[in-house]
Amino acid sequence: MSQGVEFNRLMLEMRSMQMEAMAKQQPVAEAPQPGAPSFADMLGQAVGKVNETQQASTQLATAFEMGQKGVDITDVMIASQKASVSFQAMTQVRNKLVQAYQDIMQMPV
Secondary structure, X not given: OOHHHHHHHHHHHHHHHHHHHHHHOOOOOOOOOOOOOOHHHHHHHHHHHHHHXXXXXXXXXXXXXXXXXXXXXXXXXXXXXXXXXXXXXXXXXXXXXXXXXXXXXXXXX
């Protein structure tokens, strides 16, 4: 599979995830629906996906280094970049959460 095709597929996946997230957004005034996942659950799932992506990247790189057949360097590099991008995105989310917490704590009561 060429790098351009893989990149386009990755971009389509990211756009579909963004559209799903936007579709799930609800007005702030509504009470949480019973059975809806909590923020902590969603954050835990996101961290789990980042971890899975990093582990898959590491396993693919190890397989390539060991000379296993069927493991291409382009696949290794793409997996590495996916892991890097997902980790950077998670870091940015964490930074935004910390900043929001600090802003709330600095508000006068």
